Amino acid sequence: MLKVSVISPEAVLFEGETASVVAPAFDGEVGILTGHAAMVTVLGSGTLRLADGQSFRVEGGFMQVADDEVRVVTEKASKA
Amino acid sequence: MAKGRELLGRIKSTENTRKITRTMEMVATSKMKRAVDRVVAARPYALALTDVIASLYSPELASDFPLLRQPADVKRAAVVLLTSNRGLAGAFNSNLIKEARATVAQLEAAGAEVQLHVVGRKGIGYFKYVGRDLAVQRTDITDKPTADDAASLVDTLMAAFAAGELDAVYVVQSQFKSVLSSPPASTRVLPVTRPTAGAATKDYLLFPSAGEILSALLPAYVRNAVYRALVETVAAEQAARRTAMKNATDNAGEMLNVLRRTYNRARQANITQEIAEIVGGAAALD
Incomplete structure (x- = not known):
């Protein structure tokens, strides 16, 4: 499982475990599964989807992946 | 009792102010x-x-x-x-x-x-x-x-x-x-x-x-x-x-204590004086 946190300037919107993450990177969607290499990517705007069906609208910021931990740090986020 | 009434007015107004500052303290x-x-x-x-x-x-x-x-x-x-x-x-x-x-x-x-x-x-x-x-x-x-x-x-x-x-x-x-x-x-x-x-x-x-x-x-x-x-x-x-509002509330409480004490003393003095006058008046009739 991946440990995922979705963080906006105002609050932590989500923190928990999920099997996969699909994030809107600057150049298209990126899917993250367990065992992904350590990565930092800039995000564009779009929908962030988790395996359990939850999704968030995000805009800007970045995603950091390291040791099965995914941090989505975005300037604007809301639950979709 | 003119002084007493004036003191009562001040007690009332301090109480009201304290009510406001206490509410502001709770809101803050x-x-x-x-x-x-x-x-x-x-x-x-x-x-x-x-x-x-x-x-x-x-x-x-x-x-x-x-x-x-x-x-x-x-x-x-x-x-x-x-x-x-x-x-x-x-x-x-x-x-x-x-x-x-x-x-x-x-x-x-x-x-x-x-x-x-x-x-x-x-x-x-x-x-x-x-x-x-x-x-x-x-x-x-x-x-x-x-x-x-x-x-x-x-x-x-x-x-x-x-x-x-x-x-x-x-x-x-x-x-x-x-x-x-x-x-x-x-x-x-x-x-x-x-x-x-x-x-x-x-x-x-x-x-x-x-x-x-x-x-x-x-x-x-x-x-x-x-x-x-x-x-x-x-x-x-x-x-x-x-x-700030906590200090104001505390100060109002202290002020009320002093005012109430002064008021009671004035009232007591007044009563004592009235009794003395009655006793004096009764003695004069004898």
Whole structure:
């Protein structure tokens, strides 16, 4: 499982475990599964989807992946 | 009994004032709790951002970014002063204004031209009174500041700094250390000082590149510094108001004790005198 946190300037919107993450990177969607290499990517705007069906609208910021931990740090986020 | 009635009036009015200050204390307490929650909720974002910027930062990249430009001497600077819209918060606003004046004086002594940006009615009122021109006056930022408020404050300053029209930007805020300690402080938000890395840096795959990531994140970092200054100042304002109103309530209580004692003594003296008069009158009849 991946440990995922979705963080906006105002609050932590989500923190928990999920099997996969699909994030809107600057150049298209990126899917993250367990065992992904350590990565930092800039995000564009779009929908962030988790395996359990939850999704968030995000805009800007970045995603950091390291040791099965995914941090989505975005300037604007809301639950979709 | 003329004195007694006058005292009764004062007792009544002190009681009413105490009721108001006690209510304001309770309101400030609950507002402060929510403001502190916002300060705490803002921390993870700041930590995550600092972490990544610190791990990507390298001195070779610094010269490529306008926000990292380190001017040799400061010719033009901006000071952003955060104050509250409402008073009755003890020395809260005057401390902030004092700090801002010290910062401005220091910059001007070093030969810089300083423009003042003031948030909050109290700060604006003061600088209008002393007749200083303000570049920006904002009263629309409530006690629930948002990241958009921070962006609207600092985006023009960032653009001016990047274009070389400004050499430094300072924010005068209240640091919310605890409920009892929230000293005013002036922090430099531009040029960006390199954040110190917390954890050991990993070898990340970077998309699109370290430079591109930094150029996207540095403005976010500056905006976040201002956002945190806003939420901390609001929390400090409510804490200051709570303390001020608690003192006022306590003082009203003490004053009531003294007034009631004086009133009772006067009443007692009056009764004693009346009895003495009756006894004297009865004795005269015999």
